[in-house]
Amino acid sequence: LAHGFYVGAEPEEAEEQLDALRALVAECLARAKFLGNLPLDERSPKVTSELASKYPQLRPIVLVYDEVQEGTEYGVKGQKADKAIRDQYAGLLTRLARIARSAGVFMVLASQKPDSGVLPSSIMGNCSIRVAFKVSEQVHNDQILGTSARRLGIDVRVPWRNGGSITAT
Secondary structure, three states: OOOOOOOOOOOOOOOOOOOHHHHHHHHHHHHHHEEEEEOOOOOOHHHHHHHHHHHHHHEEEEEEEEOOOHHHOOOOOOOOOOHHHHHHHHHHHHHHHHHOOHHOEEEEEOOOOHHHHHHHHHHHHHOOOOOOOOOOOOHHHHHHHHHOOOOOOOOOOOOOOOOOEEEEE
């Protein structure tokens, strides 16, 4: 059941999406405070399955953001107002990447354009699981899975025998 569903990249839609991201940051901070106020025998630095079962307000939240570049590359390059909106998207997503997991908030960020302009290293560095489908270039393989992935035998440029793509985590 979705709490919110946002489509589009027009200014009014962008503001709605930014408000939802701000609310999610506030929720993470409220959860951290709640965890800090638990009795000592239950206190934990992060939401656990046991705590989420006991306290309904700690149930997991999943943010699914398809085509994340609509936010992080918002608008027209060179326009000051659009840059401010891009910076807000990147800033909120970076903050969430740092604090959300321990609060029981999980992010799924999807993009067909895997480069640092779409997901800055401050966000990518906090992604504990990365999934890649077939990509056309080694650079994209490294951007998604890390520079040592190919050396470890994970190369999503090579299709499976059945014609599908390799998924790496």
